[in-house]
Amino acid sequence: MGLTGIFSSFEWLVSSRYLRSRRKQSFISIISLISVGGVAIGVATVILVISVMNGFEQSLKDKFLVNQAHVNVRSPKGYFSNYQEQIDRIEGIEGVVAASPAIYSQLAIQPKRSKRIEGTIYIKGIDPILEDNVTGFSGFVDGSFDFYGSALLEEVRRRSSQRETVKGGIVLGSSVASRLDINKGDVLRLISKMEPNPANPSTFFADVSNFVVIGLYESGMFAYDNAFGFISLEMAQDLYNQENHINLVQVRTNSPEIASTVASKIRREIQFTNTGLYSVPRTSTWVESHAALFEAIQLEKLVTVIIEALIILVASFNIASTLIMMVMEKTREIGILRSIGSSKMKILIIFILQGCIIGFLGIVLGSVLGVGVCLLLALEVVRPSRWFALLILVPIFLQVAITLHWTIRRSISLKLVVSSFWLGIIAFVLYCLVQPIQINSEVYQLNRLAVKIDWFFVGIINFFSFFICLLATLYPAWQASKLNPVEALRYE
Numbered sequence: 001m002g003l004t005g006i007f008s009s010f011e012w013l014v015s016s017r018y019l020r021s022r023r024k025q026s027f028i029s030i031i032s033l034i035s036v037g038g039v040a041i042g043v044a045t046v047i048l049v050i051s052v053m054n055g056f057e058q059s060l061k062d063k064f065l066v067n068q069a070h071v072n073v074r075s076p077k078g079y080f081s082n083y084q085e086q087i088d089r090i091e092g093i094e095g096v097v098a099a100s101p102a103i104y105s106q107l108a109i110q111p112k113r114s115k116r117i118e119g120t121i122y123i124k125g126i127d128p129i130l131e132d133n134v135t136g137f138s139g140f141v142d143g144s145f146d147f148y149g150s151a152l153l154e155e156v157r158r159r160s161s162q163r164e165t166v167k168g169g170i171v172l173g174s175s176v177a178s179r180l181d182i183n184k185g186d187v188l189r190l191i192s193k194m195e196p197n198p199a200n201p202s203t204f205f206a207d208v209s210n211f212v213v214i215g216l217y218e219s220g221m222f223a224y225d226n227a228f229g230f231i232s233l234e235m236a237q238d239l240y241n242q243e244n245h246i247n248l249v250q251v252r253t254n255s256p257e258i259a260s261t262v263a264s265k266i267r268r269e270i271q272f273t274n275t276g277l278y279s280v281p282r283t284s285t286w287v288e289s290h291a292a293l294f295e296a297i298q299l300e301k302l303v304t305v306i307i308e309a310l311i312i313l314v315a316s317f318n319i320a321s322t323l324i325m326m327v328m329e330k331t332r333e334i335g336i337l338r339s340i341g342s343s344k345m346k347i348l349i350i351f352i353l354q355g356c357i358i359g360f361l362g363i364v365l366g367s368v369l370g371v372g373v374c375l376l377l378a379l380e381v382v383r384p385s386r387w388f389a390l391l392i393l394v395p396i397f398l399q400v401a402i403t404l405h406w407t408i409r410r411s412i413s414l415k416l417v418v419s420s421f422w423l424g425i426i427a428f429v430l431y432c433l434v435q436p437i438q439i440n441s442e443v444y445q446l447n448r449l450a451v452k453i454d455w456f457f458v459g460i461i462n463f464f465s466f467f468i469c470l471l472a473t474l475y476p477a478w479q480a481s482k483l484n485p486v487e488a489l490r491y492e
Contacts, residue, residue, distance in 0.1 A: 031322045032358055038315030039362025039465060040369060046308040046461050047370030047453075050301060052377075055450035057297050061256075064286055067135050067219040069100075069250035070259040072289075073266055074282045079103075079245040087249055089270055095253050095262045100130035101246040103236050109229075111180055112187040112210070118180050121173070122228050123190060125236020125246075134252045137230075143184050143215030145171050147232035150214040152185050160187075160210075168235050169214035175226035177216055186213050188229075192239045209239060259285040312465050315362065316472035319355050323476030344481040351477035352470070359469025363462050371453060378451045 073090065080086055083101050090099045104124035108117045128145045131137040137145070144150040147169045157166050170188060182188065192207045211231065218225055237243055253262045263283040270281050287294070 031318070031325065035315065035318040035322050035358050036362045036365065038318050039312065039359055039469065040366035042308065042312035042315050043363055043366025043461060043465050044370035044373070045311060046305065047367065047458055048373055049304050049308060050457060051370075051374045051451050051453050052449060053297065053301050053304065054454055055378075055452040057294065058452045059450040060290075060293070060297075063219070063221050064290060065256050067137075067140060067221065067224065068286055068289075069134050070253045070256055070286050071251040071263045071266065072284050073249040073251060073270070074247065074284075076280070076282060079242060079247045080249065081245055083244075083246045083249065086270060090249060090251060090266060093262065093265050093269060095258050095265070097252045097254055098130070098133035099249055099251045100127060100134045101233060102126050102131070102248040102250055103233065103240060103242060103246045104248065105240055107239070108191040109176075109180075110189040110191065110208075111182055112189060114180075117191065121176055123170075123236060123239070124228055124230050125233040125239075126230055127233050131250075134250045140217050140219045141171055141215045142174075142218060143171070144169070145215055145230070147214070147235065150212070152214045153212045156185065156187060156212045165210065166212055167209045168211055168232060170211035171215040171217050171230040172213050173225040173228045174216045174218035175222055176229065177213065179226070182213055184213050184216065187211070188213055190229075190239065256286065259287060309464070312468055316359075316468045319358050319469055320472040320476055322358065323351055323355055323473060324479070348477045348481040351480045352473045355469055355473025355477070356466075359466055359472075362469070363465050366465075367458060367462060371458065374451045374453050377449060 073086075080101075087099045087101060090096060102124055104122050106120045107123045108120050110117050126137070128137060128147070132139075144152065146153075150169045153166065153169045160166055166187065170190075172182060172188065177183070188211050190209045190211060192209065217228065217230060231239075233246070237245060251262065251266070253259055263285050266283055267280050
């Protein structure tokens with residue numbers, strides 16, 4: 001049964017006519033439009049802000065998952081000795097797709113042309129093929145990842161003197177390379193050990209190895225691109241004096257959602273030869289590694305929803321104020337309706353319908369505006385020039401003014417026809433003006449604003465907004481239904 005079946009055409013007719021006041025009562029119509037706008041802005045803001053935050057969260061998850069293992073396994077001893085056997089056992093666990101060995105630690109770095117150490121980065125020793133199965137390593141490398149036979153490596157070796165031998169190739173994080181002004185083919189010194197010189201305490205003995213930058217690693221995550229370099233597993237074991245040892249096993253699962261389950265299985269099924277507390281491996285999932293970040297995002301979303309809900313609540317007060325003024329303005333009409341037989345319930349329904357119409361229009365406009373802006377922000381195509389869009393704004397503003405003037409003095413049907421035409425033009429202008437928003441990847445780990453619309457949440461917001469608007473109508477409608485027809489007509 002539709003709304004027309006619930007309420008008679010009489011209530012619909014009266015409530016709609018009350019919203020379209022005559023010229024001397026046009027102030028109420030303007031207030032009604034403001035109320036619609038308030039609800040629309042509130043709904044649109046909630047949808048837009050939450051969609052942006054959802055997009056930010058989803059983009060971070062995608063970034064984390066595309067170049068990270070779902071589960072990291074470490075030995076309580078600090079290293080795996082017979083690691084290939086452990087990897088084979090891990091790969092036999094249900095839900096595991098691939099596993100790869102790695103060893104990493106921080107080393108000091110120094111470009112060959114520089115006379116000083118430029119800080120430290122994590123140097124990670126990997127097997128490129130196995131690493132690719134777990135983290136998709138090859139998809140983020142610009143250049144070669146052949147640590148032993150790269151063409152750049154061979155060329156530099158031919159030009160190098162016997163005194164400065166090149167140990168191998170290194171794939172360097174793109175942000176590290178940019179910060180140190182390093183290009184592919186440059187030589188980078190890795191300092192793995194520094195000891196004071198007994199003869200001269202102000203100097204050090206350093207274990208220095210020369211590596212040729214054969215590729216640049218760019219994942220889009222500044223925290224990784226600015227902190228990591230990759231060399232072969234054997235070279236890293238030699239640098240760290242950990243022959244045949246690793247300190248990390250990386251695991252990829254069938255789905256990121258089962259990472260915790262797989263981690264529990266690894267802890268149950270993988271045992272070490274020694275006894276006691278050191279028999280169970282330590283595991284960490286991608287969720288645990290970034291738990292603080294995602295918890296902060298969820299908290300921000302909750303606070304944002306509460307704040308934006310207050311906007312809708314304020315808009316509902318506008319609806320209540322509009323209806324109260326309507327009751328005061330329509331006291332005579334209400335008295336006439338009561339005197340010709342309209343019940344208190346009919347009067348109550350008439351004013352409730354007015355508030356519901358205002359709320360419904362605001363919710364629809366707000367949803368269209370919020371979702372529309374979200375879809376525009378999600379686009380990555382090239383837009384027309386902004387100057388072209390600005391040329392269209394002048395006639396639009398003129399037409400909007402004419403439409404408002406006609407709305408106040410004429411019928412609502414023509415307003416709908418004209419407005420629908422110009423809403424399309426305004427949408428095109430928004431399409432021209434809204435550009436993909438670039439953000440600082442060093443701060444947010446992403447280089448552009450991402451948007452993800454949660455349609456279920458949009459439905460919840462619409463229902464909640466309509467419920468608030470409905471509540472706002474109850475008191476004015478109740479006051480209208482209480483009017484005594486004799487008192488209402490006494491001074492008329």
